[in-house]
Each structure stands twice: as C-alpha cells, then as structure tokens.
Amino acid sequence: MKMMKVMMLIVMMMMVSEGSIIEPTCKETPDFSLCVSLLNSDPRGSSADTSGLALILIDKIKGLATKTLNEINGLYKKRPELKRALDECSRRYKTILNADVPEAIEAISKGVPKFGEDGVIDAGVEASVCQGGFNGRSPLTSLTKSMQKISNVTRAIVRMLL
Structure with a gap:
C-alpha cells in the first residue's frame, strides 16, 4: 500500500514536471x-494551457x-404525456448548442x-x-445535473482567465 502511494506521487510529479496543469x-x-476526469479523458488536456x-x-x-x-428526441415517442416539458427542454438544449x-x-x-463565462453560465x-x-x-435528471456540474467546473476555469 505504501509503495502504491509512492508510485502515485511519482506519477503526479512527472505530470506536473511535463507541464500538465490539470x-x-x-x-x-x-x-x-x-x-480531472473530464480533462484527462481528452488527449489535448496534458499539454493545454488554461484557455485550452x-x-x-x-x-x-x-x-x-x-x-x-x-x-x-427519443422520449417524445416513449413519453408523449411529457411533450410540453420536452419541447421546453429541446429549446433549451438547442440554445446551448447554437448560442452558448x-x-x-x-x-x-x-x-x-x-x-x-456568460455562455458557460x-x-x-x-x-x-x-x-x-x-x-x-x-x-x-442525471443529464441536467451533469450539465450543471460541468458548467460550474468550466465557469471556475474560465474565471481564471479574467
């Protein structure tokens, strides 16, 4: 167990010394x-600056x-009773994609x-x-909560650029 911690520390130090700011x-x-999970899942992350x-x-x-x-779009067929709420969500998510x-x-x-920052918020x-x-x-619910969490993390990083 102690050896594992030492190995993790070495790997982390190597990442920092290679320039990763994640x-x-x-x-x-x-x-x-x-x-960390989101940024490490993208190969650009290890060499990116804060803007990146x-x-x-x-x-x-x-x-x-x-x-x-x-x-x-799939829920329209499965849950037609939710059409009004789904229409609103569709508009909201199209705004995210087309404007924000x-x-x-x-x-x-x-x-x-x-x-x-405005777009991310x-x-x-x-x-x-x-x-x-x-x-x-x-x-x-799980998708909207994920969007809120990712937006909050992104906003914090964008604020570092101000």
Whole structure:
C-alpha cells in the first residue's frame, strides 16, 4: 500500500514536471474529481494551457448537450404525456448548442473570457430551467445535473482567465 502511494506521487510529479496543469487548475474548481476526469479523458488536456482546458470543457458541454437532445428526441415517442416539458427542454438544449457553446468558444479563442463565462453560465441555467419544467418527475435528471456540474467546473476555469 505504501509503495502504491509512492508510485502515485511519482506519477503526479512527472505530470506536473511535463507541464500538465490539470490537477493544480482543477483544485480551484468546485468539483476536483469531475474536472480531472473530464480533462484527462481528452488527449489535448496534458499539454493545454488554461484557455485550452476551458475549451476542452466547453467541448464536453457541447457533447453532453447533444447527448441530452438525442435523449429528448427519443422520449417524445416513449413519453408523449411529457411533450410540453420536452419541447421546453429541446429549446433549451438547442440554445446551448447554437448560442452558448459558440459564444463561449469564440470568446475564449479571442481572449475575451467574460463573454465565455456568460455562455458557460447560461448552459447551466438552461439545464436547470429544463429540469424545472417536469415538476419533480424528470426523466432527464442525471443529464441536467451533469450539465450543471460541468458548467460550474468550466465557469471556475474560465474565471481564471479574467
């Protein structure tokens, strides 16, 4: 067990010495484990700067929004009684994909992180509004909570650029 801890420490030190800023950056977010997991799952993470990490997480927001929108589309057939709430969620997740994500990517890429933060915050708000439309019985709860968590982590990293 002690040897395992030593090995983990060596690996972590090697990562830091190779220039990875994932762990120190993720320590400044509200969910260290989620942050590290998301950034380590992308090959760009190990060599990215803070802006690059933010862009990776914005890509994760985009991927989750796409997945959620696909789930919504499937639910129309399975749960027609939820049409009104699903319509609202569909609009919300299309906003994430068509407005929030592009705004955030453009802002971070152009060095204007404040507008990137706005897009990231809005993604979390859109997910929250979607969730609320089901009056406590949402079939999308795990996806909307994931969007809120990823948005919060991303926002913390974008704020480091301000």
